[in-house]
Amino acid sequence: RAKEVGRDNYAFFTERMDADIRAKLAIQAQLRGAIVRGEFEVHYQPQMCLRTGTMLGAEALLRWHNPVLGQVPPNRFIPLAEEYGLIAPIGLWVVDTVCAQIAAWQAAGLGTVKVAVNLSGSQFAHDGTVASVEQALRRHGVPAASLGLEITEGTVMGDPDKAVAALGRLKDIGVAISLDDFGTGYSSLAYLKRFPIDVLKIDKSFVDDVTSKASDAAIALSVISLAHNLNMRVIAEGVETREQVEFLAAHGCDEMQGYYFSRPLAAGAYTTLLREKRMLQL
Ligand code: C2E
Ligand code: MG
Ligand code: MG
Ligand code: MG
Numbered sequence: 001r002a003k004e005v006g007r008d009n010y011a012f013f014t015e016r017m018d019a020d021i022r023a024k025l026a027i028q029a030q031l032r033g034a035i036v037r038g039e040f041e042v043h044y045q046p047q048m049c050l051r052t053g054t055m056l057g058a059e060a061l062l063r064w065h066n067p068v069l070g071q072v073p074p075n076r077f078i079p080l081a082e083e084y085g086l087i088a089p090i091g092l093w094v095v096d097t098v099c100a101q102i103a104a105w106q107a108a109g110l111g112t113v114k115v116a117v118n119l120s121g122s123q124f125a126h127d128g129t130v131a132s133v134e135q136a137l138r139r140h141g142v143p144a145a146s147l148g149l150e151i152t153e154g155t156v157m158g159d160p161d162k163a164v165a166a167l168g169r170l171k172d173i174g175v176a177i178s179l180d181d182f183g184t185g186y187s188s189l190a191y192l193k194r195f196p197i198d199v200l201k202i203d204k205s206f207v208d209d210v211t212s213k214a215s216d217a218a219i220a221l222s223v224i225s226l227a228h229n230l231n232m233r234v235i236a237e238g239v240e241t242r243e244q245v246e247f248l249a250a251h252g253c254d255e256m257q258g259y260y261f262s263r264p265l266a267a268g269a270y271t272t273l274l275r276e277k278r279m280l281q282l
């Protein structure tokens with residue numbers, strides 16, 4: 001009997017593994033032509049300045065709609081794109097699309113919008129990444145200061161020396177560097193010393209219970225003072241409630257981003273916000 005159950009479990013697990021592998025292969029197959037078929041879209045989530053109550057800019061978040069797979073979330077397909085060596089062209093498509101959008105907003109008289117793009121680790125393995133970013137800025141006539149890049153410790157872990165050099169060059173031309181998901185990695189403090197970082201992003205996992213858990217509050221406040229002592233700005237991500245906004249504001253957090261203010265928006269909806277110069281409710 002035990003043997004039978006064991007065999008069933010085994011069959012169950014291999015079936016599950018097969019299903020996982022099949023799902024991954026389906027994503028891989030669809031991912032290859034996704035750029036050419038125009039299946040990607042960039043959404044923009046407002047980043048708010050607490051001092052002024054206005055939008056400082058946005059984070060660019062990639063959306064993928066595939067006719068076969070439907071809407072696939074980035075946490076699902078970005079790691080696979082990295083695994084299959086497809087992230088470099090996708091990453092460049094995002095940078096190019098964002099630069100084109102910044103230029104369009106400029107041309108429409110809506111000002112120079114600052115947009116931060118997430119960068120994957122293997123993009124740094126490509127020597128051409130920095131040059132491609134510079135090219136995209138030039139091609140669209142966009143000032144480097146309007147582009148930001150969000151990196152994680154994971155992004156730079158693979159080849160830290162290369163990443164330090166690449167980020168240094170980007171920072172030199174005026175691109176702002178944010179350290180994303182801060183506090184969730186392995187060696188955050190060492191990275192702060194080595195990398196030319198302008199902004200620390202307090203990870204959502206510390207923001208969630210910041211008003212109810214003493215340990216999360218302590219971590220959030222420590223990150224705020226750490227950032228300020230290092231002359232960096234600090235932004236909280238995943239802010240969802242008024243209590244979180246008030247708590248973080250009272251403790252000197254500079255910027256915030258989260259569903260409380262706005263979900264990530266398609267370019268058209270973000271344009272409407274810019275047009276109306278609407279103050280998002282603080
Ligand atoms: P991230 O860079 O840390 O982005 C923040 C994520 O939190 C986004 O999820 C955003 O939609 C979500 N979020 C923002 N505010 C709230 C909130 O108040 N509540 C909740 N529950 N969630 C909130 P999304 O868009 O699904 O992206 C997930 C991750 O995928 C990103 O995490 C980033 O690591 C990666 N990603 C997204 N776009 C790109 C891209 O263009 N390139 C690369 N390399 N990675 C990307
Ligand atoms: Mg990010
Ligand atoms: Mg983040
Ligand atoms: Mg995150």
